[in-house]
Amino acid sequence: xxxxxxxxxxxxxxxxxxxxxxxxxxxxxxxxxxxxxxxxxxxxxxxxxxxxxxxxxxxxxxxxxxxxxxxxxxxxxxxxxxxxxxxxxxxxxxxxxxxxxxxxxxxxxxxxxxxxxxxxxxxxxxxxxxxxxxxxxxxxxxxxxxxxxxxxxxxxxxxxxxxxxxxxxxxxxxxxxxxxxxxxxxxxxxxxxxxxxxxxxxxxxxxxxxxxxxxxxxxxxxxxxxxxxxxxxxxxxxxxxxxxxxxxxxxxxxxxxxxxxxxxxxxxxxxxxxxxxxxxxxxxxxxxxxxxxxxxxxxxxxxxxxxxxxxxxxxxxxxxxxxxxxxxxxxxxxxxxxxxxxx
Numbered sequence: 012x013x014x015x016x017x018x019x020x021x022x023x024x025x026x027x028x029x030x031x032x033x034x035x036x037x038x039x040x041x042x043x044x045x046x047x048x049x050x051x052x053x054x055x056x057x058x059x060x061x062x063x064x065x066x067x068x069x070x071x072x073x074x075x076x077x078x079x080x081x082x083x084x085x086x087x088x089x090x091x092x093x094x095x096x097x098x099x100x101x102x103x104x105x106x107x108x109x110x111x112x113x114x115x116x117x118x119x120x121x122x123x124x125x126x127x128x129x130x131x132x133x134x135x136x137x138x139x140x141x142x143x144x145x146x147x148x149x150x151x152x153x154x155x156x157x158x159x160x161x162x163x164x165x166x167x168x169x170x171x172x173x174x175x176x177x178x179x180x181x182x183x184x185x186x187x188x189x190x191x192x193x194x195x196x197x198x199x200x201x202x203x204x205x206x207x208x209x210x211x212x213x214x215x216x217x218x219x220x221x222x223x224x225x226x227x228x229x230x231x232x233x234x235x236x237x238x239x240x241x242x243x244x245x246x247x248x249x250x251x252x253x254x255x256x257x258x259x260x261x262x263x264x265x266x267x268x269x270x271x272x273x274x275x276x277x278x279x280x281x282x283x284x285x286x287x288x289x290x291x292x293x294x295x296x297x298x299x300x301x302x303x304x305x306x307x308x309x310x311x312x313x314x315x316x317x318x319x320x321x322x323x324x325x326x327x328x329x330x331x332x333x334x335x336x337x338x339x340x341x342x343x344x345x346x347x348x349x350x351x352x353x354x
Contacts, residue, residue, distance in 0.1 A: 013316050014284040018094045018246075019048055019291050020057035023260075024304055027297045036301050041082075045089045047305055052312065055092040055288055058082075059099040060129040063136065067128060068103070075128055079135035086136065093136035094246065094288050095182065098125040101146035101190065109147045111168035112161040112195065119164070123171055130176050140245060141172060142218055144184040149191035161195045166208045173211050181209075182245040184218040187227040189258055198227050199234045203241055220248035220292055221274065222258050225267075232273035239281050247283075248292035249274065249315065260294040262307045264314035272350060275318040276325070289315065321349055 021044050027035030041062075048056060061067055064078040086093060100110035100122050108114055110122030129141055148165060150156050169181050183205060187197035196205060202217035209215050217238050224231040238244035251261040251271065264271035278289065295307045326345075333342045347353075 013319055015278070015289045015315075015319070016054035016284065017052065017291060017312060017315075018055040018057050018288040019053050019308060020059070021062045022059065023291065023293055023308065025294060027295065027299065029297060032297070035297055036295075036299065036304060039304065042085055045085055045091060049089040049091055051305065051308055053091070053308075055094040056086065057094050057142075057290055058096045058132070058136065060096055060125060060132055061099050063096065063132050064128075067125075072128070072131065076131055076135050079132045083136050093133070093138040094290065095138055095140035095142045096129045096133040096136065097142040097144060097184075098122070098129040100125060101144075106147055109149070109156075109161075109191075111145070112148045112156060112164045114156065119168075123168060126168065126172050127175055130172065130179055133179065134176070139178055140180045140182055142182045142184055142246070143169075144186065145194065145196050146186070147191055148196065149194040151192050153193065158195060162205070165195060165205055169205070169215060170210045173209065173214055180214045180216065180245060182216050182218045184220060184223070184248065185227075186220070186223040186258070189226070198224075198229065199238050199243075202238075203243060206243060216243035216245040218246045218248060218290075219244065220250065221263070221271075222250050222252035222260060222292075223248075225252040226255060226258065228255065230273075231270060232277055235274055235277050239277065239283070244283070244287070246287050246290050247274075247278070248290050249311070250291065250293045260292055262293050262314070263291060263311040264318065265310070268350060269346065271314065272318045272321060272346075275315060276322045279319060279322045291315075324349060 021041060024039055024044055026038055063082045064075050067075050100106045105118045105121040111119060113119050133141060172181055183196060183202045185196050185198050185202050187194050196202060199217050199219055206212045206215035219234050219238055221231040224234045249263045251263055251266040252259050253266050291311045293307050293311050295304060330342060330345060
């Protein structure tokens with residue numbers, strides 16, 4: 012029995028379309044996804060603003076709230092909570108040059124409008140966290156923006172959100188690249204710096220995604236550990252990644268099992284189940300059939316729980332002795348034997 016509670020987003024069950032090809036699976040209704048999430052053992056759902064309220068740009072503020080209440084009723088029907096709401100600022104004509112850091116004021120104003128509406132939606136769904144994936148907050152042309160100005164714009168945007176709702180928490184999800192070439196907040200260290208510059212750092216933290224750390228050439232477990240040490244890890248997006256290429260969102264642990272183990276180990280050792288949910292941000296491979304649309308979620312849950320059980324078997328007395336004696340060859344082999352089930 013896992014100590015943790017797990018979350019997933021509607022986008023994690025998708026049609027298989029990518030930049031190079033059309034849909035390969037059918038579209039699944041939101042309620043059908045909720046029903047399946049509950050059956051699989053998830054406790055909460057992650058949302059983009061338009062996952063909860065489609066076409067919100069065309070609605071009034073009150074209409075947005077009304078639509079969000081309908082989603083809350085669906086969540087309640089299946090015994091699910093909402094973990095967070097994230098403004099989708101990378102899919103609109105206003106945000107092709109970034110949202111909060113756009114060179115055009117009207118675009119920055121639009122980004123703030125979406126951020127405020129996301130807070131409204133979060134209130135209606137009963138959650139207190141806004142996740143910012145700063146997808147286009149960077150440059151394609153190095154001279155196109157000042158990193159000094161852009162960083163100050165990010166801080167001010169977050170300050171505006173903190174002022175708009177004095178109970179909301181803002182959680183930055185860093186990514187070094189894709190879709191922009193140069194990000195202004197590419198690592199958990201950047202998140203810590205931005206948090207410290209805001210008007211209420213206690214309400215600003217980070218969401219570490221495994222694949223994003225790998226894309227920065229970093230170790231996901233170390234990034235998780237860094238955020239935990241600063242008491243800034245608000246949530247995690249666990250998945251996997253085959254090297255330094257596009258963001259793959261592969262099932263957790265299927266590529267880098269030892270790295271996955273160390274992520275789980277840190278979460279267990281620091282009793283993260285007392286602080287937040289374990290989020291999965293995984294997608295099915297493009298060739299997956301309709302009938303297997305949820306297999307990647309099942310696999311990720313199974314791998315996490317299996318690694319959690321491995322952590323429970325970790326012999327701290329023995330391994331601490333190896334560390335004290337600098338017997339790291341033996342420590343590595345102990346880890347590998349544990350993962351391989353070799354007695």
